[in-house]
Amino acid sequence: xxxxxxxxxxxxxxxxxxxxxRCDPISEHNRLYWYRQTLGQGPExxxxxxxxxxxxxxxxxxxxxxxxxxxxxxxxLEIQRTEQGDSAMYLCASSLAGTGGAVGTDTQYFGPxxxxxxx
Amino acid sequence: AQSVAQPEDQVNxxxxxxxxxxxxxxxxxxxxxxxxxxxxxxxxxxxxxYITGDNLxxxxxxxxxxxxxxxxxxxxxxxxxxxxxxxxxxxxxxxKGGGSQGNLIFGKGTKLSVKP
Numbered sequence: 001x002x003x004x005x006x007x008x009x010x011x012x013x014x015x016x017x018x019x020x021x022r023c024d025p026i027s028e029h030n031r032l033y034w035y036r037q038t039l040g041q042g043p044e045x046x047x048x049x050x051x052x053x054x055x056x057x058x059x060x061x062x063x064x065x066x067x068x069x070x071x072x073x074x075x076x077l078e079i080q081r082t083e084q085g086d087s088a089m090y091l092c093a094s095s096l097a098g099t100g101g102a103v104g105t106d107t108q109y110f111g112p113x114x115x116x117x118x119x
Numbered sequence: 120a121q122s123v124a125q126p127e128d129q130v131n132x133x134x135x136x137x138x139x140x141x142x143x144x145x146x147x148x149x150x151x152x153x154x155x156x157x158x159x160x161x162x163x164x165x166x167x168x169y170i171t172g173d174n175l176x177x178x179x180x181x182x183x184x185x186x187x188x189x190x191x192x193x194x195x196x197x198x199x200x201x202x203x204x205x206x207x208x209x210x211x212x213x214x215k216g217g218g219s220q221g222n223l224i225f226g227k228g229t230k231l232s233v234k235p
Contacts, residue, residue, distance in 0.1 A: 004162070033222060042123075042209050042225030043163070056221055091162055105151060105170045105213075108223060110162040 004111035025094030035091040125226035140195040142210030151213035152193040
């Protein structure tokens with residue numbers, strides 16, 4: 001399967017613990033996005049990378065959240081000192097932003113998500 | 120600010136009947152609009168997008184969407200619904216405000232239920 005993959009698929013942790021999620025994008029894609037989805041809501045943007053550069057962060061991304069994309073390949077999202085309000089599905093998406101199309105026209109392809117439960 | 124509204128939480132359709140899932144948007148400038156489908160415990164699957172050109176966009180699994188600039192709508196349609204179409208559908212617009220060029224802004228989703 002050459003789609004976007006995420007690991008783990010499920011994570012249960014206790015409040016106050018740190019967790020880290022991994023996303024492997026489609027191999028030739030240069031953009032990578034993180035979203036958070038809570039029950040009954042659409043996904044909400046957290047941050048995105050173009051290659052290894054983190055170009056934008058949402059105000060939802062508190063200081064306890066950090067994301068990296070070393071070497072412009074896979075990405076990790078870490079949540080420190082988890083809170084119960086962090087319980088959600090964390091989705092990763094990737095896209096190929098080329099030079100031919102206008103900005104924002106690239107299609108984002110999503111992974112299966114990591115479901116986080118904070119007890 | 121860019122926004123998307125899906126006015127129906129749930130749409131119920133009989134198998135074989137046409138279906139419509141509604142979406143309206145509010146953007147500055149030309150909108151880039153997307154539809155995704157989500158099956159239980161799975162990520163979002165891309166269905167189709169409108170960037171420019173023909174107002175009727177054809178996508179995966181027999182779905183299509185009609186862009187209407189005057190009504191600021193981008194309704195998802197299918198001529199004949201299948202039970203397997205039952206899922207959660209999300210409309211999204213590309214955020215081009217405040218210098219953002221990347222992220223999608225999603226509606227709350229519409230649950231489609233197709234009965235045999």
